[in-house]
Structure formats: structure tokens, C-alpha cells
Amino acid sequence: MPRFVFITGGVVSSLGKGLASAALGSLLQARGYKIRLRKLDPYLNVDPGTMSPTQHGEVFVTDDGAETDLDLGHYERFTGVDARKSDNVTTGRIYSDVLARERRGDYLGATIQVIPHVTNAIKEFVTSNLDNEDFVLVEIGGTVGDIESLPFLEAIRQIGYEMGHDKTCFLHVTLLPFIEVAGELKTKPTQHSVKELQSVGIQPDILLCRSSENIPEDLKTKISRFCNVRKEAVISAPDASSIYEVPLMYHREGLDMEICRHFDLPLNEPDLSVWHDIMHRMTNPEGTVNVAVVGKYTSLIDSYKSLAEALTHGGLDNNVKVKMNWIDSEVFEGENADFSSLTSADAVLVPGGFGQRGSEGKINAIKFARENNVPFLGICFGMQMAVIEAARNLANHSDAGSTEFGPSENPVVGLMTEWTSGNSQVVRDETSDLGGTMRLGAYDCVLKAGSQVMQLYSTPQISERHRHRYEVNIAWRDELESQGLIFSGLSPDGSLPEIVERSDHPFFIGVQFHPELKSRPFDPHPLFRGFINAALKRSRLV
């Protein structure tokens, strides 16, 4: 049976609980332990797949095709452990499972109640689908005191009671606000938040106190007394210069040590050389490249979380800092379209997206990158727009479009109605539900010999994660290839275009999948490596 660490949050949201969980995971790995991270989300959506990225940030997709919370992206980036469907659950999913069982008659006439039926389903989720891990870190979304989190807190309280102190640990992340006029950090909100947690029967073992600066010893003593937590377990967690500094910082403050002490494990020094190396590269770049990201949800950068991280990883690999200029694609539309922001860019990236708004601007930005030899990477929607751009401007089909925008006379991109997943055939039509019905998760792709992508990946077959409903129609291949747009990656059966590229351009690649989801700071994705390298070459040219 693994040890469970439950991570709750108090005082306010956005304290970086997900990052803290991910960083703790990496510290335990550095001590040689096998870990898994999980997230329990209290909202009612069955999954975040249908939520607007501007409200909830990006949807992170796992290899096994789950649409999950963006914190799972942090977990993967910090630990390299691929998350699975069984690592993220919402209240909506729990209730829909409980209700399905009730309809089937599984409860044999019982009255279905939050306790025990819902809490049992949560406990089952937390403790199933494990793989001999030493530690399972379970983050509970939201803030203690939210009505929605109560069943989750009750479930983890019960697990704590049943498994005992030597198998479970409760870590509470709180905030010590700095009050300008008093010139002090304040402990009261933390005291209240711990009381709230105690009122549902949970006594935290460790407090991770977020603040703008280090917490002085006397405040730690005060928190310790009021909250019933050993002083050494009151951990200072000041703001970090970069998220990749967090593991080193929390180690310095004694977080992993405290966990080991709690479980009576050896207190030897972990090997943190990977993180030291990443931070060294991060703080000593040899130059800067400017990447224009032409998208739609540019007001909330969390919408493109994994993308921003993957670009940073590409920078780490090339020893440069990547400056991202988030541009709303609509500025490239209409008579007053202004391309000056692209003239000064070393590379242009058009990320994934949904819907017609802003698509013309994306197509115009791609045309600019193609004609001016600016390195270009198109991801999912970005690839689809690159193909439409070629059909319109090179193959002279001015009416070329996507059926995502309504009926099209000349659809280059159309609704995917059938594809193979494992051994089965998936079928969809216009009337299918929107939730959970896209082509999701890992699919193989065969690369064309001699292509640029083959050179970048250095292998003939790859597996990448997908999240899309539309696809480029393979029937356009010959015509577009005669215009220099090479279909250099295809599904193994040859029916679905996965990658397009141009050989007459320094770097022009569009991919139907989301490479950003698989990039790690210690293992940057080949496409982002190559893209930033091309940007670097251009920055030295101009």
C-alpha cells in the first residue's frame, strides 16, 4: 500500500497548489521513490473539456485520452510520470458514476446519500488504479470552506482515519499576506483556514505558507502554536523567480525532509542535479529570441500553459531566453491589418483553437511567415489554417475553408466522422455530444523518410496526443504537395494527415497533434527544440 499525501488549499485560490504538489513529487522522486500525482476537482462539470479556456485555463490531454485539469500538465512536466484518466476526477464524474450505478440497481434498494455513497466513490477513485507507487500525492482543488469540496474532504478524512498516520499525511497550503501599512506578514488568515480544516476533522501535519518573502522564525512559532503543527513543519514558501526554482526552494525550506520525517523514512540528501542544471540554464541564457504567438485567448496566458512551457523548454535546450508576444489574431484582419509585430518576430506560432473568430487573421499571419521566411509552427488548428492558406494562396482555391465554420463549398478541413482507435472504429456525426467526443489522446504517426520532421524526431514512427474534431482531407495531398506543402506525417493507415511541412522554407511545420503536452524541462520536445533553433538562426540573420 502506498503512502498518501493529501494537499489542500486555504485562504485564497491561485496559491500554486498544483505547482507545490508537482514540485513535492519531483523531490520525492529525487529521493528514489516512485510517485503518482492525482487531482480531485470539486466542480460539477464531468470533465473540463467543455469549459472555456479563458475561465479555467487549458485542457490538458493524457495519453489515454482524458481531458483533464491543467495541473496535470505541471505534474507531468515536473516528474515525467505520464498522467492517466484515473488521475483526475470531478464532482460531476463522481455523481454521474454513482447515479449510473443507482440506475443499474447496484445499490440493492439503499437510499443513496453523499455519505457513504459519494464519499465511497471518491475513496475508491483515490485508492484504485495504482502501480506499486511509494507515494500518491492527491491534490484537492478549490479552497477549504467551499461548499463543493466537503465530500472530498470527508473522503480524505476517512482515508486518513482508516489507514492511519504512518500511511497518510495532510499538507495544507496557505497564504501569509503582507500588509503594506503595517510592514508585516499576517498569520490570522492561516489560523482561520486551519480552523476550517479542523472543523471537518482534518488536522494538517505540514503547513506550506505562501508569502511574498521568507517567514521569520517568530511567526513560524506563532503559527505552530495556534495551528497545532510542529514548528519544523511550518514551511516558508516565498514567491519564486521561475516555477522551475520551486523544487530547489521547497527543498531548501525542508518540505521533503518533513514528509520523510512524518513517514519515518531516511533523511539522506536527494539528488537534485537535474533541477540545478535547469536553473543554471534558465538564469544564464546566451541570448533572447522573440516568438509571436498568434491566437485567440491571449488575455489569459493559462489558456496556453503547456505551450508557454514547451517554448521555454525549447529555449533551455538552445541556451536562450524565449520572449513570447501574445497577439490577438484579429489585428491581422481587414484593411488596416498591421503586420509590424510579425516583422520584429524571430518566429511565428499559431496554436490550437476553436471557432471561426480570428481564423482569417491566423491565415494572414501564416501567409506572412511563409512569404518572409519566418520560422513557423502551426499546432492543430494552426496546422489546419496553414493548409487552408496554401489551398487559397498557392493552389488558387479562394473559397477553400473548414466545415468548422459552417458549410463550405471547398472544404480542405472537414468534420472527422470515422477513425480507428486501437482495434475499434469510432464514428461521429454533426449531432454527436460536444463533451468527450473529439479524437483524444495518443495516436501513432508515420514520418516520411528524408523529411525535416524525421530529422528532428530521429525516428520513423512517433506517438503524439490529439484533441480535435476536424481533419485535413487527404484528397488534397497531391495538389498541395505540387505547391510545396509536403504531407510528411500520416496516420499508420495513411488516411489522416498528421504533419505538413515546406522544404523551401527554413522552418515551416504544421502538426495536427499537440506536441506541447509532452515537453519537459529536462527533455524538451524535438519540435520545440528545432523551432527555437530556427528562431535563433533568424535572430542572428536580421
Ligand code: GLN
Ligand atoms: N477546432 C479544431 C478541431 O476541432 C482544432 C482543435 C485544436 O486546435 N485543438 O479540429
